[in-house]
Amino acid sequence: MKRTLNLFFMLTLVVSFSAMAMSPRVVPGFYVEWPNHNGIPTMLEVGNRLECIHSPFQKIELYQTTQFGTMMVIDDVIMLTQRDNAGYHEMAAHVPLIAHPNPKKVLVVGGGDGGTITQVLKHSSVREVVLCEIDQTVIDLSKKYFPEFAPSFDNPRVTIVVEDAAHYIKTQKDQFDVICVDSTDPFGPGEALFTEEFYKDIAAALTEDGIAVTQSESMFLYTDLIAKLYAYNRAMFAYASYYYTVVPTYPGGTIGFSFCSKKHNPFDHIDAQRIAALGALDYYNEGMHRASFQLPQFLIDRLVTG
Amino acid sequence: MKRTLNLFFMLTLVVSFSAMAMSPRVVPGFYVEWPNHNGIPTMLEVGNRLECIHSPFQKIELYQTTQFGTMMVIDDVIMLTQRDNAGYHEMAAHVPLIAHPNPKKVLVVGGGDGGTITQVLKHSSVREVVLCEIDQTVIDLSKKYFPEFAPSFDNPRVTIVVEDAAHYIKTQKDQFDVICVDSTDPFGPGEALFTEEFYKDIAAALTEDGIAVTQSESMFLYTDLIAKLYAYNRAMFAYASYYYTVVPTYPGGTIGFSFCSKKHNPFDHIDAQRIAALGALDYYNEGMHRASFQLPQFLIDRLVTG
Numbered sequence: 001m002k003r004t005l006n007l008f009f010m011l012t013l014v015v016s017f018s019a020m021a022m023s024p025r026v027v028p029g030f031y032v033e034w035p036n037h038n039g040i041p042t043m044l045e046v047g048n049r050l051e052c053i054h055s056p057f058q059k060i061e062l063y064q065t066t067q068f069g070t071m072m073v074i075d076d077v078i079m080l081t082q083r084d085n086a087g088y089h090e091m092a093a094h095v096p097l098i099a100h101p102n103p104k105k106v107l108v109v110g111g112g113d114g115g116t117i118t119q120v121l122k123h124s125s126v127r128e129v130v131l132c133e134i135d136q137t138v139i140d141l142s143k144k145y146f147p148e149f150a151p152s153f154d155n156p157r158v159t160i161v162v163e164d165a166a167h168y169i170k171t172q173k174d175q176f177d178v179i180c181v182d183s184t185d186p187f188g189p190g191e192a193l194f195t196e197e198f199y200k201d202i203a204a205a206l207t208e209d210g211i212a213v214t215q216s217e218s219m220f221l222y223t224d225l226i227a228k229l230y231a232y233n234r235a236m237f238a239y240a241s242y243y244y245t246v247v248p249t250y251p252g253g254t255i256g257f258s259f260c261s262k263k264h265n266p267f268d269h270i271d272a273q274r275i276a277a278l279g280a281l282d283y284y285n286e287g288m289h290r291a292s293f294q295l296p297q298f299l300i301d302r303l304v305t306g
Numbered sequence: 307m308k309r310t311l312n313l314f315f316m317l318t319l320v321v322s323f324s325a326m327a328m329s330p331r332v333v334p335g336f337y338v339e340w341p342n343h344n345g346i347p348t349m350l351e352v353g354n355r356l357e358c359i360h361s362p363f364q365k366i367e368l369y370q371t372t373q374f375g376t377m378m379v380i381d382d383v384i385m386l387t388q389r390d391n392a393g394y395h396e397m398a399a400h401v402p403l404i405a406h407p408n409p410k411k412v413l414v415v416g417g418g419d420g421g422t423i424t425q426v427l428k429h430s431s432v433r434e435v436v437l438c439e440i441d442q443t444v445i446d447l448s449k450k451y452f453p454e455f456a457p458s459f460d461n462p463r464v465t466i467v468v469e470d471a472a473h474y475i476k477t478q479k480d481q482f483d484v485i486c487v488d489s490t491d492p493f494g495p496g497e498a499l500f501t502e503e504f505y506k507d508i509a510a511a512l513t514e515d516g517i518a519v520t521q522s523e524s525m526f527l528y529t530d531l532i533a534k535l536y537a538y539n540r541a542m543f544a545y546a547s548y549y550y551t552v553v554p555t556y557p558g559g560t561i562g563f564s565f566c567s568k569k570h571n572p573f574d575h576i577d578a579q580r581i582a583a584l585g586a587l588d589y590y591n592e593g594m595h596r597a598s599f600q601l602p603q604f605l606i607d608r609l610v611t612g
Contacts, residue, residue: 027333031351039351039373039572040554043338067345084526087602220390220554246552246560246602248526253559254552283602291597294391296552296589 008243031063032250035076036185038221042078042251044068050145057189062145068249070145072113074138077185081249082146085115086282088255089182089244091292093119094275094284096178096211097126099261100258101269103177106126107205109165109193110215111182114149120180121155122278128174132161132168134189141192166192172205179206181214186225194225199232202260209263216258219244219299221251226258230303233260241266242299245283259293266293337369339557340493344527348373348557350374356451363495365474374555376451378419380444381462383491388452391421392588394561395488397551397598399425400581400590402484402517403432405567407575408562409483410434413501413511416521417488418444420455423474426459427487428584436482438467438474440495455480457480457527462520472498478511485512487520492531500531505538508566515569522564525550525605532564536609539566547572548605549598572599 033042049060050070060071069082093116095101105128108116112133120129125283131153133139139160143150152158161168164183179202186194193214202212215227216222219242226242233240237260244256259266267290274285295303331340333436347353356376367379375388384395399422403409411434414422418439426435437459439445445466449456458464467474471487485508490496498504499520508518522528522535527570532548539546543566550562565572573596581592601609 019515027338030347032333037351039371041336041349041351043347043349045345045347047344065345086604131413152575218554228415246526246550246553246558248524248558248560250559252552252554253556254554282604285600285603285606288602291600294591294593294597297591298392298588300591 004202016047031065031071031073031076031078033073033076036187036251038251040221040252042249044078044081044249046071051141053137055261057135060135060137060141062141065066071249072141072145074184075188076267077241078249079184080113080115082148084248085246088250090281090284091243091288092180092182092257093214094278094281095257095259095266096290097123098270098274098289099259099264099266099268100209100211101264105176106130106171107132107169107176109169109179109181110134110190111180113142114139115146116152116180116182117155117158118149118152121152121157124277125276127157129244130161131158131160132163132165132218134162134164136162152233156158156180158183164192166198166201168298169198169201169205174207175205175222177207177210179210179212180243181212183215185217196232199229199236199260203236204263206262211259211264213257213259213262216242216256218252218254219249219256219296220254223299223302226256226299227302227306229258231306233258236260238295239260239265241293242295242303244295245292253261278301326482335373337377337379339379339382340383344557346558348356348555350377350387350555352377359443359447361441363441366443366447368442368447372593377555378447378451381494382491385490386419386421388454390554393551393565394556394570395421395425396587396590397549397594398422398486398488398519398521398563399565400584400587401434401549401572401595402486402519402563403429404564404576404580404595405570405572405574406484406515406517407570411473411482412436412480413438413478413485414438415475415487415489416496417453417486420445420458421452422486422488423464424455424458427458427463429580430583433463435461435464436467437464438469438471440468440470442468443493455481470498472504473506475504475511476562479511480513481511483513483516485516485518487518491523500535502538505535505542505566509568510533512568517565517567517570518532519563519565522562524556524558524560525562525602526560529605529608532562532605533608533612535564537539537612539564542566543570545571546579547599548601550601551598568576
């Protein structure tokens with residue numbers, strides 16, 4: 001009997017080991033972001049996986065992390081955590097909105113988690129926010145798992161358009177004072193949001209003094225992409241720049257935005273009273289607004305050489 | 307015979323599996339920094355381990371990474387990689403040296419890899435650099451694996467003192483225009499470099515208009531430590547601040563320094579000609595010097611409340 005049990009036990013172990021051997025990258029107790037890791041995958045300590053849903057567009061997962069609150073992952077890429085998303089969402093919204101002297105109508109592309117519209121709504125000048133998100137499932141799951149953003153979806157100033165943003169934006173001309181492109185990476189459904197055509201459509205959808213900012217990845221890991229986007233924007237906008245923010249759970253710990261502006265430079269309309277009226281913030285302030293456009297020398301050199 | 311082979315094979319697997327079960331955190335092809343990970347360990351794709359030496363003070367490893375060049379690890383903590391160390395070493399050296407109008411004598415504490423003294427030596431005003439490193443083995447391995455820093459150790463302006471910096475600095479009074487503390491984490495041999503006593507000794511070792519900067523960890527993951535060091539420094543120096551830099555292979559992607567100055571604020575002596583004379587740099591420039599002192603709102607709030 002003992003021998004039989006031992007054999008059974010060994011067989012179980014062999015099966016377990018084979019499963020591990022086929023997925024040697026599974027680290028018990030940790031979520032690891034493998035795709036496009038550029039040699040430095042992001043690794044986060046997690047407890048339970050709360051959801052895993054395959055929508056018509058993508059795989060959406062929610063995890064409970066041990067030290068970063070709830071985390072959303074789309075197609076195996078970390079989108080946000082409760083603890084450190086402010087560096088992303090505040091910088092995505094407040095930099096272009098404060099750079100604009102009087103933003104009234106704002107488009108948020110992607111951003112179905114609600115984090116960016118939550119920041120946009122803090123600006124009293126804004127009368128209308130359109131959220132264009134391709135995937136209703138992202139919105140539904142965000143409402144459930146990020147209660148701090150949930151009320152924004154029902155705010156009377158917000159219109160939700162569930163549509164492919166690359167198509168939607170072609171129908172909009174001279175409409176928006178500010179556009180925030182809160183996209184995923186330039187692979188899969190998000191790929192169209194990194195093309196020159198999309199930037200032309202953004203320019204057409206903006207008012208004559210409009211400002212757009214677009215998620216443009218890490219300056220260390222995506223230097224070539226940033227240089228490509230900068231080349232588009234330099235030809236299309238009066239002011240084109242890159243600015244960055246620190247988000248520990250993004251690859252290499254930073255992420256940045258392309259700043260595309262038809263008339264206003266990033267600093268000419270900074271108004272301390274408007275910033276104070278936003279209320280308590282976690283990351284953004286006037287100093288960070290200015291500092292975020294100061295780039296390391298290697299990136300300046302790269303943008304100059306193209 | 308077949309049955310015997312199968313059993314033998316299974317036994318081998320069981321032994322392998324047991325080994326993995328005892329080290330579930332070993333990910334083939336990757337180095338993972340586990341100690342003090344704060345929920346977000348750093349993970350780096352590596353090829354060979356080039357060395358593993360136990361010195362009298364610590365364990366020192368060298369790895370070939372796939373995308374970040376050679377990496378040094380001390381006591382299981384990543385010290386530097388060839389690819390991204392500039393953000394650390396340039397900001398450790400040039401911020402205090404440019405903030406000082408005429409730095410002649412400089413002490414580098416720790417920093418046995420040679421990266422910081424290599425940057426310090428770019429300043430023509432500097433006549434003498436003392437490198438105080440507790441562990442000769444770090445210096446020897448750096449000379450072998452980081453050839454870009456190796457010549458600095460033999461520079462006639464450099465004096466190497468192989469000694470515990472906490473002891474050495476007690477023997478120095480009114481000696482140094484600038485002190486750069488390029489330490490490991492506040493655990494093990496580096497712990498003494500994070501005490502109030504050490505900061506008092508730094509103040510005594512500086513000249514009357516001296517500036518010290520000390521490695522002070524990530525603003526996201528070590529907020530309490532930064533607040534503690536800031537409380538020491540605010541009481542001891544005319545100017546106390548924290549500034550940060552981006553280094554993807556450090557925990558959470560950033561690291562910062564305490565800026566401790568007896569007389570000069572960080573910006574009053576910035577001289578574009580002196581910066582240009584440093585030659586080609588990878589990270590530091592005047593914009594980054596100024597921007598690095600702009601902190602996210604959560605850290606400002608924390609430093610104010612103490």
